[in-house]
Amino acid sequence: METIREFLDPAALNAWMPMLRTGVRVLVIFLIAWVLIRVSHRMIKSFRLFISARAATADDANRFATLGRVFRYIASVVITLIAGMLILSEFGISIAPILGAAGVVGLAVGFGAQSLIKDYFNGFFLLLEDQIHQGDVVDAGGKAGFVEDVTLRYIRMRDYEGNVHFVPNGQVTTVTNMSREFAQSLIDVGVAYRENVDEALAIMRRVGGEMRACENYGPRILDDIEIVGVENWADSAVTLRCRIKVLPLEQWSVRREYLRRLKYAFDAEESRFLILT
Numbered sequence: 001m002e003t004i005r006e007f008l009d010p011a012a013l014n015a016w017m018p019m020l021r022t023g024v025r026v027l028v029i030f031l032i033a034w035v036l037i038r039v040s041h042r043m044i045k046s047f048r049l050f051i052s053a054r055a056a057t058a059d060d061a062n063r064f065a066t067l068g069r070v071f072r073y074i075a076s077v078v079i080t081l082i083a084g085m086l087i088l089s090e091f092g093i094s095i096a097p098i099l100g101a102a103g104v105v106g107l108a109v110g111f112g113a114q115s116l117i118k119d120y121f122n123g124f125f126l127l128l129e130d131q132i133h134q135g136d137v138v139d140a141g142g143k144a145g146f147v148e149d150v151t152l153r154y155i156r157m158r159d160y161e162g163n164v165h166f167v168p169n170g171q172v173t174t175v176t177n178m179s180r181e182f183a184q185s186l187i188d189v190g191v192a193y194r195e196n197v198d199e200a201l202a203i204m205r206r207v208g209g210e211m212r213a214c215e216n217y218g219p220r221i222l223d224d225i226e227i228v229g230v231e232n233w234a235d236s237a238v239t240l241r242c243r244i245k246v247l248p249l250e251q252w253s254v255r256r257e258y259l260r261r262l263k264y265a266f267d268a269e270e271s272r273f274l275i276l277t
Contacts, residue, residue: 033083118170123152139176141167185251190237
């Protein structure tokens with residue numbers, strides 16, 4: 001009873017009130033920060049779902065999902081840092097020295113982890129600008145292959161031999177994407193100098209027309225074959241060039257089938273055309 005009377009004494013209450021006020025304000029800051037984090041996450045998720053519902057492809061939806069995670073993380077970090085500084089100020093701790101120390105530490109960490117920071121920055125813009133997404137075939141960072149995953153840290157791709165390459169985004173300065181809108185199947189054919197060039201070009205055009213009319217390969221070809229003509233004079237053959245506009249990632253299969261059919265067409269003409277692969 002004596003302890004309760006001491007606690008309820010006006011002088012004791014006056015001594016405890018500042019601490020109670022501080023505790024209440026800290027609790028309010030915690031609650032506001034928690035609410036802001038939840039609201040920001042919900043708004044970002046709703047906006048991401050809104051955009052994803054209007055995405056042209058599933059790859060675009062995956063890209064928006066990755067960007068949504070990035071923005072949620074940034075929102076959480078910013079709100080938590082602001083709330084932390086406000087709580088420290090409530091306890092009478094000056095944040096100026098802390099900010100100064102944090103700046104020094106951040107500078108040291110920045111120098112030590114600048115390659116990692118570069119990876120994340122490059123990865124963010126790769127996703128934002130839609131330079132690469134899952135399912136593409138690209139040449140990036142000195143490696144080429146089928147893109148299996150794109151993160152803020154790296155690109156994971158698998159080459160034709162099945163090797164998996166992890167390319168840090170910071171090493172990607174130029175991206176060659178072979179999977180967008182359409183591709184060109186570029187084909188060089190070498191014929192002997194003694195052969196009639198115009199006759200060879202006519203056979204090449206005919207084979208291209210037959211492929212476009214083919215039930216299997218026709219849907220993959222977007223336009224008539226383009227006969228470029230004589231490309232150069234090699235040591236033992238005249239190089240003739242043509243190209244076929246095809247769907248993305250079909251350039252290699254169409255090229256192989258075209259060369260196969262062209263070989264049979266040349267054989268049928270009883271000619272001695274040489275095909276250079």
